[in-house]
Amino acid sequence: TQLLEQSPQFLSIQEGENLTVYCNSSSVFSSLQWYRQEPGEGPVLLVTVVTGGEVKKLKRLTFQFGDARKDSSLHITAAQPGDTGLYLCAGGETSGSRLTFGEGTQLTVNP
Amino acid sequence: GAVVSQHPSWVICKSGTSVKIECRSLDFQATTMFWYRQFPKQSLMLMATSNEGSKATYEQGVEKDKFLINHASLTLSTLTVTSAHPEDSSFYICSVVGGRGFNYGYTFGSGTRLTVV
Numbered sequence: 001t002q003l004l005e006q007s008p009q010f011l012s013i014q015e016g017e018n019l020t021v022y023c024n025s026s027s028v029f030s031s032l033q034w035y036r037q038e039p040g041e042g043p044v045l046l047v048t049v050v051t052g053g054e055v056k057k058l059k060r061l062t063f064q065f066g067d068a069r070k071d072s073s074l075h076i077t078a079a080q081p082g083d084t085g086l087y088l089c090a091g092g093e094t095s096g097s098r099l100t101f102g103e104g105t106q107l108t109v110n111p
Numbered sequence: 112g113a114v115v116s117q118h119p120s121w122v123i124c125k126s127g128t129s130v131k132i133e134c135r136s137l138d139f140q141a142t143t144m145f146w147y148r149q150f151p152k153q154s155l156m157l158m159a160t161s162n163e164g165s166k167a168t169y170e171q172g173v174e175k176d177k178f179l180i181n182h183a184s185l186t187l188s189t190l191t192v193t194s195a196h197p198e199d200s201s202f203y204i205c206s207v208v209g210g211r212g213f214n215y216g217y218t219f220g221s222g223t224r225l226t227v228v
Contacts, residue, residue: 006154033217042117042204042219043155088154090217098145099206099217104154 003027006089006102014110016078021087021105024071029091032072033099034063037086079109114138117205117220124195124227132190132223134205140185141207145217149202161188195227
């Protein structure tokens with residue numbers, strides 16, 4: 001069974017600060033996705049990374065996939081209260097296969 | 112990505128009764144759907160993989176006779192929680208995989224909050 005360790009589990013910061021969330025595994029994934037979930041709703045896909053070493057940017061969010069495709073990070077610049085939510089990383093063994101989820105990072109950005 | 116509709120969004124039922132949750136892929140023919148369970152402040156746990164036209168594949172520790180999955184068409188999968196008990200209270204979420212390029216990934220339904228009283 002592949003496992004994804006996500007850290008930190010909880011993060012409370014002030015508006016304007018930067019933060020990084022990490023997702024690590026001893027297994028190789030064919031792809032890794034990052035999701036954001038708000039209370040009472042399903043997760044919403046933010047990005048999919050598939051190539052080792054690739055970096056993708058989505059406005060203030062920067063996603064990186066490790067060279068060995070075992071780890072990933074999400075960096076948020078100048079966090080805003082609207083960024084508050086549960087961030088989940090998830091790895092896929094093959095295209096369209098079951099996903100393995102990390103434990104999640106509950107982010108709170110205080111105004 | 113795909114558009115997924117999950118219904119109902121919340122349900123309260125009495126202990127011992129059964130509840131059916133529907134997951135529809137509105138614009139994508141999904142041969143495979145996934146059912147997850149999520150407890151408060153926790154991540155998603157895969158319960159089963161729903162395969163169109165065949166039996167679902169259940170994860171270890173998930174009772175297939177308690178959580179009945181039917182994937183009768185390419186656009187609909189249902190999860191029935193039979194003889195529900197308070198410990199079955201949870202947030203149930205379905206997902207399909209689809210999309211293209213940058214946005215390839217799994218689209219999730221909006222979830223169903225089940226409360227068993």
